[in-house]
Amino acid sequence: MTRGCRWILFAFAALTALLVGLFFVFRPSGVERQSAVPSELQGLAVVPGFSTFIRYFPTDATHVVEFENDILASNERERLELARHGYTGPLPPVSYLAISGGGDNGAFGAGLLNGWSAAGDRPTFKLVTGVSTGALIAPFAFLGPAYDKTLRSIYTGISLRDIALKRSPLWVLLGDAMSDNAPLRHLVERTVTQEVLNAIADERDKGRVLLVATTNLDARRPVIWNITDIATARSELALELVRKILIASSAIPGTFPPVMIDVLAGDKAYQEMHVDGATSAQVFVYPSAMHLQQLAKRKRTLYIIRNARLDPEWAQVERRTVPIAFRAISCLVQFQGIGDLYTIYTVTQRDQMEYNLAFIPPTFNYPHTKIFDTKYMTELFTVGERMAVKGTDWWWKRPPVLLSGVGEERVE
Amino acid sequence: MTIEISKSFLLSAAVAALPLLAQGCATAPPRGKAVPAELQAAANVIGYPAGIRYFPRDAAHVAEFESDYLDALTRERAYLHISPGTKLPPVAYLAISGGGDNGAFGAGLLNGWTKAGTRPTFKIVTGVSTGALIAPFAFLGSDYDEKLKALYTSVSLHDIAKERSLLSIVYGDAMADTTPLHNLVKKYLTQEVVDAIAAEHEKGRILLIATTNLDVRRSVIWNVTEVAAANGPNKLDLIQRILIASAAIPGTFPPVMIDVEAEGQKYQEMHVDGGTASQVFVYPAAIQLSALAERDRTLYVVRNARLDPEWAETDRRTLPIALRAITCLIQNQGVGDLYRIFAIAQRDNVDFNLAYIPRSFQVQHTVDFDTNYMKALFDVGYQLAVEKREWEKKPPVLISGVDQARGQ
Numbered sequence: 001m002t003r004g005c006r007w008i009l010f011a012f013a014a015l016t017a018l019l020v021g022l023f024f025v026f027r028p029s030g031v032e033r034q035s036a037v038p039s040e041l042q043g044l045a046v047v048p049g050f051s052t053f054i055r056y057f058p059t060d061a062t063h064v065v066e067f068e069n070d071i072l073a074s075n076e077r078e079r080l081e082l083a084r085h086g087y088t089g090p091l092p093p094v095s096y097l098a099i100s101g102g103g104d105n106g107a108f109g110a111g112l113l114n115g116w117s118a119a120g121d122r123p124t125f126k127l128v129t130g131v132s133t134g135a136l137i138a139p140f141a142f143l144g145p146a147y148d149k150t151l152r153s154i155y156t157g158i159s160l161r162d163i164a165l166k167r168s169p170l171w172v173l174l175g176d177a178m179s180d181n182a183p184l185r186h187l188v189e190r191t192v193t194q195e196v197l198n199a200i201a202d203e204r205d206k207g208r209v210l211l212v213a214t215t216n217l218d219a220r221r222p223v224i225w226n227i228t229d230i231a232t233a234r235s236e237l238a239l240e241l242v243r244k245i246l247i248a249s250s251a252i253p254g255t256f257p258p259v260m261i262d263v264l265a266g267d268k269a270y271q272e273m274h275v276d277g278a279t280s281a282q283v284f285v286y287p288s289a290m291h292l293q294q295l296a297k298r299k300r301t302l303y304i305i306r307n308a309r310l311d312p313e314w315a316q317v318e319r320r321t322v323p324i325a326f327r328a329i330s331c332l333v334q335f336q337g338i339g340d341l342y343t344i345y346t347v348t349q350r351d352q353m354e355y356n357l358a359f360i361p362p363t364f365n366y367p368h369t370k371i372f373d374t375k376y377m378t379e380l381f382t383v384g385e386r387m388a389v390k391g392t393d394w395w396w397k398r399p400p401v402l403l404s405g406v407g408e409e410r411v412e
Numbered sequence: 413m414t415i416e417i418s419k420s421f422l423l424s425a426a427v428a429a430l431p432l433l434a435q436g437c438a439t440a441p442p443r444g445k446a447v448p449a450e451l452q453a454a455a456n457v458i459g460y461p462a463g464i465r466y467f468p469r470d471a472a473h474v475a476e477f478e479s480d481y482l483d484a485l486t487r488e489r490a491y492l493h494i495s496p497g498t499k500l501p502p503v504a505y506l507a508i509s510g511g512g513d514n515g516a517f518g519a520g521l522l523n524g525w526t527k528a529g530t531r532p533t534f535k536i537v538t539g540v541s542t543g544a545l546i547a548p549f550a551f552l553g554s555d556y557d558e559k560l561k562a563l564y565t566s567v568s569l570h571d572i573a574k575e576r577s578l579l580s581i582v583y584g585d586a587m588a589d590t591t592p593l594h595n596l597v598k599k600y601l602t603q604e605v606v607d608a609i610a611a612e613h614e615k616g617r618i619l620l621i622a623t624t625n626l627d628v629r630r631s632v633i634w635n636v637t638e639v640a641a642a643n644g645p646n647k648l649d650l651i652q653r654i655l656i657a658s659a660a661i662p663g664t665f666p667p668v669m670i671d672v673e674a675e676g677q678k679y680q681e682m683h684v685d686g687g688t689a690s691q692v693f694v695y696p697a698a699i700q701l702s703a704l705a706e707r708d709r710t711l712y713v714v715r716n717a718r719l720d721p722e723w724a725e726t727d728r729r730t731l732p733i734a735l736r737a738i739t740c741l742i743q744n745q746g747v748g749d750l751y752r753i754f755a756i757a758q759r760d761n762v763d764f765n766l767a768y769i770p771r772s773f774q775v776q777h778t779v780d781f782d783t784n785y786m787k788a789l790f791d792v793g794y795q796l797a798v799e800k801r802e803w804e805k806k807p808p809v810l811i812s813g814v815d816q817a818r819g820q
Contacts, residue, residue, distance in 0.1 A: 039723040042723070059810055061810050175730060177730055215740060217726045218723065221721040253733045254730055254737065258733060273726050275737060276737075279740045279741055279744075280744050312469075312629045313628075314449035314452070314628050316627055317627055319585045319682070320441075321584060321586055321587060321663055324626065324684070325662055327629070328624075328626065329738065330629065331626065332689075335631075335745060336741055339751060342748060342752035349755070401698035402470070
């Protein structure tokens with residue numbers, strides 16, 4: 001290290017000390033939050049203006065029971081809808097769609113859905129779930145091929161500045177995130193309109209269900225939001241809440257600001273901190289505690305779109321604290337995603353549901369140098385689109401066990 | 413593992429100001445060149461054969477794992493005088509998870525299991541992170557219970573890590589210095605222990621430890637019994653380094669650099685905490701154990717963590733939010749690992765058993781490696797085993813609300 005360097009380092013240390021000192025003297029008020037819901041009241045918290053069970057905590061017994069009731073109620077609405085069309089037999093086979101997180105890799109899922117429509121055999125999904133980028137795709141996937149164009153324009157027509165703005169280092173330190181996602185909020189406001197909300201409400205009346213997951217960081221647990229149930233209000237309040245949920249579901253903690261949701265518990269006002277649903281699970285279908293086949297017998301086929309590669313991505317990691325920590329987080333996320341695929345696989349086996357999985361193939365090699373790079377997303381969109389156009393027989397029937405070495409090997 | 417908030421503010425200040433002077437000025441600790449992507453599977457630790465470690469999702473490595481597993485069966489047959497073709501006796505496997513100071517739970521459970529008199533001699537023992545530090549002693553059996561007890565009830569934070577200055581956090585490779593942990597491992601994991609492990613290798617037993625190769629972002633399973641039995645250089649040092657790497661929480665503890673060669677060229681791999689990939693593992697999912705050899709297998713998974721959510725009001729600031737999110741990610745990754753193992757156990761007819769820190773354990777966890785906390789947790793694990801509490805037969809689906817609804 002040269003002498004000049006050392007001086008800069010000392011200046012840097014002094015500056016840091018000053019910043020930290022200033023912080024403790026003048027706590028900025030810009031990011032104050034109201035009290036979190038106390039631990040023992042978690043299960044009782046309600047979003048004002050809505051019923052308690054527009055959302056579920058998937059590992060809480062009471063909530064699971066409520067989720068089961070809501071699924072049964074949706075089946076009743078489905079029966080009525082079928083009866084209107086003259087069908088009164090047992091519930092017909094259904095398809096479910098689960099769309100994972102993955103940031104700009106959501107272009108894969110958006111392309112796949114477009115290609116699937118083109119192939120002509122895309123089902124109308126009884127249930128659609130979304131996490132993070134998957135939450136942004138889910139409402140349009142739910143509404144069907146009429147919204148394919150919206151998906152295409154979101155995932156091939158935008159770049160980083162349509163998602164986030166950089167914040168200054170001081171604001172990073174004192175604020176609640178490294179960047180500002182106001183552009184993403186505008187994107188959601190432009191695409192998720194009152195008309196979209198009303199269309200979702202119409203589908204609810206036919207017995208269909210749209211779910212989006214966020215993570216409640218205070219309680220450190222996932223929250224599944226029943227978007228179809230929220231949409232039935234068809235109100236401005238409902239639209240605002242749905243938009244908030246979609247933005248929360250994709251709010252990568254530390255990178256994007258958390259979404260604070262006002263709630264009431266035991267007649268007192270509190271605030272919950274919601275972030276990226278992928279902090280809990282990259283992809284989900286329904287709570288593991290729920291035995292779907294016992295609840296209502298019918299043939300079910302599940303399609304999972306994992307907006308990620310599953311093969312290792314190589315890089316020579318710089319031997320420094322921060323690069324090591326960031327690399328480790330990306331590793332953790334990748335493996336957490338694999339665990340999620342197994343969690344879902346176990347549940348589908350138990351509940352006799354057909355399992356289908358799509359993920360970004362290892363053959364996709366377009367360099368991912370910047371996030372939300374338009375060219376990268378367009379290439380990936382095309383990959384997804386081409387896969388789906390080819391038909392559905394390539395879907396994986398279980399989580400892959402081999403991901404490097406012999407590429408074509410699929411151990412059964 | 414949690415990091416105190418004051419320390420995290422220092423780091424956030426550092427991160428925020430980092431771009432101001434990152435270029436050209438500071439010198440990161442040197443590292444050798446990473447193994448190029450295409451040579452990954454060919455890289456060997458200098459002086460050792462390929463079969464001392466496996467990449468669990470690589471076809472060639474899985475084949476190597478299978479053949480090493482079959483060789484171990486042959487040694488077991490010879491040791492037990494069982495002729496080929498005769499069905500092998502039932503076996504028990506033990507998988508010990510990561511969890512930092514929560515490893516005291518597993519250490520206590522093993523001690524209590526001995527006391528209960530029902531503890532099997534495990535055919536295979538696997539360990540990740542804190543579980544990697546427990547695994548060699550769990551593998552060697554009840555004679556080493558005292559060592560485990562001492563390791564998890566008499567240490568405190570200063571026996572594990574030392575704080576580093578702000579400058580060496582920013583320009584170094586971690587927030588803390590793990591010289592104390594190195595010394596602790598050297599004190600407990602001696603040449604005598606390595607010789608004992610090598611002796612078990614002859615009986616067909618297997619000890620596996622996982623680290624994460626951060627350059628390729630994948631897990632590496634080290635066959636410690638093969639290392640102990642091999643004729644390689646600095647064997648004791650290599651095993652100690654594998655254990656330390658397995659526990660090296662990235663960003664908090666320095667990574668362990670391992671010298672390898674591939675096609676005659678020397679390279680260096682960066683290894684960190686095995687928990688970065690999986691909190692707990694048994695064997696690669698690509699191996700169908702039931703197809704390799706018929707026998708009755710029972711798996712015991714010790715998850716050194718709570719599975720219920722831990723509540724805390726999150727400070728609305730970048731770094732506290734990010735740190736809280738990481739703990740959340742790790743907790744859920746660990747649940748996914750249990751499902752992965754459960755799915756594979758079902759496929760391969762392995763009897764699945766799970767123990768984890770019960771919700772009823774309510775001692776405050778304010779400081780990492782707090783001796784009193786660890787002692788209390790050791791006792792919880794010990795009591796569970798002594799009272800012969802039932803193991804869970806599947807990953808839990810309900811972790812809050814009504815307890816009785818569980819595992820319906």
